[in-house]
Each structure stands twice: as C-alpha cells, then as structure tokens.
Amino acid sequence: xxxxxxxxxISIFAVIIVIGALTLASNLFGSDKKPTQGSEAPxxxxxxxxxxxxxxxxxxxxxxxxNFWGTFCEPCRNEMPALxxxxxxxxxxxxxxxxxxxxxxxxAVENFVSQYKVTFPILLDKNEETRKRYGVSQxxxxxxxxxxxxxxxxxxxxxxxxxxxxxxTSLLPQKQGWK
Numbered sequence: 742x743x744x745x746x747x748x749x750x751i752s753i754f755a756v757i758i759v760i761g762a763l764t765l766a767s768n769l770f771g772s773d774k775k776p777t778q779g780s781e782a783p784x785x786x787x788x789x790x791x792x793x794x795x796x797x798x799x800x801x802x803x804x805x806x807x808n809f810w811g812t813f814c815e816p817c818r819n820e821m822p823a824l825x826x827x828x829x830x831x832x833x834x835x836x837x838x839x840x841x842x843x844x845x846x847x848x849a850v851e852n853f854v855s856q857y858k859v860t861f862p863i864l865l866d867k868n869e870e871t872r873k874r875y876g877v878s879q880x881x882x883x884x885x886x887x888x889x890x891x892x893x894x895x896x897x898x899x900x901x902x903x904x905x906x907x908x909x910t911s912l913l914p915q916k917q918g919w920k
Contacts, residue, residue, distance in 0.1 A: 775876025776892045782807070782884060785871040787841065787864035790851060795839070795862060798890070804831075804912045805886040806838040806905070809872055812845055812853045814880040816899035821857045823902035827909065828861040835888070836909055841866050843880075887912050 776782055782805075786796045797805065808824060810817035828838045838861040842850050847865065854863055866872050875884065885894040885908050894908050 775874070776884070776895075778892055778895060780892055782886045782890055782892050783871075783874045785864075785874070787866060787871060790847070790854060790863045790865065793862070795864060797839075797886070800837050800839075800886075801890055802888050803835045803837050804888060804909055806836070806909065807841060807875075807884040807886060808838065809841045809843070809866075809875070809877045809880060809882045811843050811880050812849050817881045818853075818857070820881060820899050820901070820905075821859060823900065823905055825857065825859055825861065826902060827905045830906070831909060834913070836913070837861075839864055841871060843872055844869050885909070885912060888914070 782797060784796060784798045786794060788794050797807070806824070806827075808820075810821070824838055824840070827836075831838075840859065840861060840863045842863060842865055844865075844867055850863060850865065853859075875882075879897050881897075881899060883896045883900060884892050885896070887893045893912055896904075896908075
C-alpha cells in the first residue's frame with residue numbers, strides 16, 4: 742500500500758509540474774500577445790450599433806483611433822465630446838475614430854450614444870474578445886494606429902481634446918498638408 746501511495750503522489754506532482762510549464766510557456770510564447778507600441782494592431786471584425794460589420798483592416802491607409810470605453814466610466818463620458826469634435830474636424834482627412842464598447846446591454850449603449858450625440862462608429866465587443874486581445878483592463882484605453890496598421894500610441898485614461906488632436910496630427914503624413 743505504501744509503494745502505491747508514493748507513486749500516486751509522484752504522478753500528481755508530475756502532472757502539476759507539466760501544467761505549470763505549459764502555462765508558463767503559453768504566457769511567454771503565446772501568439773495572443775497584446776499589442777505594444779510599434780507592433781501590428783490586431784485585426785478585429787465587430788458589429789456596429791448601426792448594423793454594419795467593420796474590420797480594422799478596412800481602414801488601412803488611414804489613421805485610426807480605437808477607443809475602448811464603457812457607459813459606467815466617468816472618464817469615458819468626459820472624453821467622448823472631445824472625440825466627437827475630433828471626428829468632425831478630421832472627417833475628410835483619412836482619419837477614423839472607432840468606439841469599442843465592452844459587452845454592455847445594447848440599450849444602455851444606444852442611450853449613451855444618443856445622450857452624447859456620438860456620430861462615429863460604435864462597435865459592440867461581444868464577449869469582450871477584442872478587449873482581451875488588446876490587453877485592455879482599464880477604461881478608457883485608446884490606441885492610435887498609423888496608416889500602415891501599426892500601434893503608434895497607446896493611452897490609458899482620459900484624454901483631452903488637445904492631446905487627441907496633437908496625437909492624430911503627429912501620425913498624418915506631412916506631405917498632405919494636414920498639419
């Protein structure tokens with residue numbers, strides 16, 4: 742009986758070691774790494790409030806501002822008017838602003854968008870898969886993506902309008918006279 746018990750203990754310990762090693766390897770070498778400055782922005786395909794499905798890759802060649810937000814988030818509410826004003830300013834200048842809402846009830850998102858008069862695309866991140874791929878854990882979090890599809894600037898926390906404008910301007914090609 743003693744030998745059998747010893748083998749069970751050794752087997753359990755070996756299984757724990759293997760699971761730990763696999764978890765560590767997955768975290769270190771996994772392909773689901775969150776983006777960093779200069780890395781390719783992970784593509785996504787999400788349904789918008791307007792019923793249109795949008796992919797990040799559809800905006801290649803443009804500066805894209807991807808803003809992760811929630812209706813419960815006071816800093817998100819504070820920066821939403823600034824994002825909307827910047828959307829209007831850059832509407833015909835190869836700049837797109839996308840608001841990615843976490844998995845909140847559609848009616849809450851619609852009420853928020855109506856209250857703040859948001860006209861840029863609001864995409865619904867069902868099951869928060871895109872949020873997880875981008876490694877977002879605080880709201881708001883914004884990714885400024887350059888025309889080549891690379892993450893140029895990441896910002897956690899509330900932004901003011903001057904910051905948004907300065908960052909967008911820095912990503913636009915000089916030759917197009919948008920500065």
